[in-house]
Amino acid sequence: MLSTFHSQSPTALAGAKRWLIVGIVLAVVVSMFSAQINRYYLGIIVDIGINIILAVSLNLINGHTGQFSLGHAGFMAVGGYTAAKISLVVSPMLPPALQPLLFLFALLAGGSLAALAGLGVGVPSLRLRGDYLAIVTLGFGEIIRVVVQNMEAVGAASGLKGIPKYTTLGWTFGLAAITIYVVTALVNSTYGRGFIAVSDDEVAASSMGINPVRYKVTAFVTGAFFAGIAGGLYAHHKQFLSPTGFDFLKSIDIVVMVILGGMGRTAGVVVAAILLTLLPEVLRQFSEYRMIIYSLLIIVLMMARPQGLFTWNRKQKGAA
Amino acid sequence: MDWLLQQLINGLALGSIYALIALGYTMVYGVLRFINFAHADVLMLGAYSAYFIAPAIHEVMPLPSLTGTLIIVLLSAMICAGIGILIEILAYRPLRQRPRLTVLITAIGVSLFIEFTCQHKAVFGADTKPFPQLMPVHDFNLGGLVIGSNDLVVVVTTLILLFGLWFIVQRTKMGTAMRAVSFNQQAAALMGININRIISFTFGLGSALAAVAGILYALKAPGIDPLMGVQPGLRAFIAAVLGGIGNLPGAALGGLLLGLLETFAGGISGLSNYRDGIAFAILILILLFKPAGLLGKATVEKV
Amino acid sequence: MHRRYFLSLSAISCLLTALSGCSKTGGDSIVIGEFASLTGKEATFGISSHEGTLLAVETLNAAGGVLGKKLELLTEDNQSKAGETSNVVNKLISKDGAVAILGEVASSRSLEAAPICQQNGIPMVSPASTNPKVTETGDHIFRVCFIDPFQGTVMANFVTKSLNAKKVAVFTDVKSDYSKGLAKFFKEGILKVGGQIVAELDFNGGDKDFKAQLTAIKSAAPDAVFIPGYYTDVALIAIQAKQLGLNVPLCGGDGWESQTLLDIGKDAVEGHYFSTHYASDAASPAVATFVEAYKKRFNGKMPDAMAALGYDSAMFLADGIKRAGSADSKAIRDALAATKDFEAVTGKIAINAQRDAVKSAVILQVKDGKFKYLETVAP
Structure with a gap:
């Protein structure tokens, strides 16, 4: 379905809606049983959901729009810290019944602030491309980390502790489904064709009356918003945030998911996010070798299936 | 005043190291158009090569000695050149016709692979190892100002290597071929240039540079560990982009600038804690006004 | 269409694989979980502390174990990475059935583990996290170092x-x-x-x-x-x-x-x-035995403070299990909280109301390429 975007847009959009419903229903049903699931597995499943949101939102920037961002962890940090701070301050004043509302508000606030940061990065991206853009986004992510590291209000280097545990399977996968839906619907709309046009050939796109500037900024802002949401979920899942968790290796992890899944292919990216979250856990038995195996896998996969693991029929498009 | 001059010296010394590492980044980029993330790890391997060679050399000619250092540096550079060529053949060559992003991710994979392999206890282990003093050191004291001999060595080496590289690229047959490959691989191949040989040579040279930089870095800060390359590697990468990636003098300029900025930021109370971020903030500002870097040429996109 | 089903199937099967697998129940052994930074930026400290812990467990087992059972130490690496610790600790508790958790050196990662141990009712002993916040998380979190x-x-x-x-x-x-x-x-x-x-x-x-x-x-x-x-x-x-x-x-x-x-x-x-925390040249026989055993086990390496604290954290926990008389997490917690004067390598430990170790510090000077003991400061 998703790999045939270009030829069957209406079907694909209907498909996306169906996925949204399936996703949300599944999330609600599974969360009913979450009490029975072993906490370790529960934790990993939530990790998977958060990584899906991160990978799908980065895919909008790096895949569909053909930009190259290495700062996704920075947006995640903005969203995570904002949401965590809000619920830490407000939650003691609210009765239990209102806590889910607070969580929603905190997530949205985190997402919005991250989107604002995305705007800040999107604007320089108008003048930069390729490696220059990569380094600027990387730098942006590092600046966020350094600022957080020095902010006493959010715990500075010692981190923010005692964040209420709001994140559940339902929240995570409901939001993951919404993320997938929004990104898919956006790219498949008439408006959204512009993303792919910008990614395919910016000059040709602008000569066809498409304004690349607007598309790039939209991609950055939307992508950052969902990264911020993912950050909020992460904060209320781990219940502890420290600046070192948002360094550039975290961004690299997300980039690898997008590339393994296939740039611009949402379904592939989702599967890649699932596999890459599970992989380190499966390899845990080989603890001292697992990161060696992980890095080897990246190399081998790039050689064997550079177009992404899950691309079957679409003609290979130059990704850079 | 003393304070300012001393910071200037500190900044130049730090900047020269960044410049030296950036030269390797920028040269590989110039020819292949991709960022070799593993460069920082080859730097680390260079330092470790010297660490393991030094005791053997010490048997023959007691360290610290200048000749001994030179031999160690040459041997390590050769080892790393070999490693660099091997990395290119095994990991990058099969991907030559693929999108650049694929190669970039592979490079990240190679970098992680080297780091995690070296951290394994059967290889180097994750702990910090004391790096031997290879060269005789002397601190020159000029009326309150201190200049370390190591720093002088770094500055001089960087200058020599910058000119050496410039000479190779601009004035030799090999360099002409490198530039041809950089312009257009297919056309260069049609002209009878052996692309594989040129790229291997570039990688060998770049990795040898990394080894030299690694050893000098280890002499400046004599504790080495498998992740020692990451931080200076990132800075050098910024320096290379700052100067205009692919441009040799640009890399040197970017390195010096970054070293000076970091040093002045680091010396101010209340600003030193933002030191990591300041380098990036200034980089972003400069790139906003000069998107191709300080000395890079702005390219017009062809339709 | 087929592809979509294939995708959803593979996704579901992944979930199922993750969910299956059963938790291990200790029969003749007491399972103790340890999380440490064995790779990554702070590996040096994690490895030292882990080696100390390992030595302690081996020593205890060689002497017949605790309560007639062998101690089974399960160690997980968190790569010095934030976010990784929570998975590791969840695994040790929920999948491996650890009755107690040991770790870690860095306070930020101990802080990530603490709420999980607290919520699961599993006692946690940090060897070397000196930040006061660590034990504030709850009544199951202890430490063997001063703050x-x-x-x-x-x-x-x-x-x-x-x-x-x-x-x-x-x-x-x-x-x-x-x-x-x-x-x-x-x-x-x-x-x-x-x-x-x-x-x-x-x-x-x-x-x-x-x-x-x-x-x-x-x-x-x-x-x-x-x-x-x-x-x-x-x-x-x-x-x-x-x-x-x-x-x-x-x-x-x-x-x-x-x-x-x-x-x-x-x-x-x-x-x-x-x-x-301690002087390795101190005259105390406990220190001398420890230094000797450590050097013998790890190829002549001198134990540092992290190693000594790693050793103490395991010994302290074993002492708690012994006094509790059972491998029940609740009983262990109560026994640990009641510790009055436990003789550790790094000095005598009493646990106070905040579950922090009250113990003395020593001041050392570097002299002739060695650490020289200067003075002891009582709490």
């Missing part, structure tokens, strides 16, 4: 009284909560005894060039510099301070203690002071 306020005060008193320093500079690692915490309490201590802080500079752990900050410190002309950092950084700082002609005593905390400080710093660290 930053104590150590900071000890060094502040030492610097002003024994070294007679009036003007002090502080050089902090902003990346490390340990360093920032220690610096904070040291500064408070200095101000309390009427001293003066003339310069406050920061570095990032893992930096290799400190000359910018040291030049600024030198221009403030302090009588002593307090550097609450880890030995890998401190050795380089000492070398560069010496190069710049900053010839005043450098002081620090337990993060200094390692043979590596001497190996890298050589004559540059000579004559400087730090506080730590």
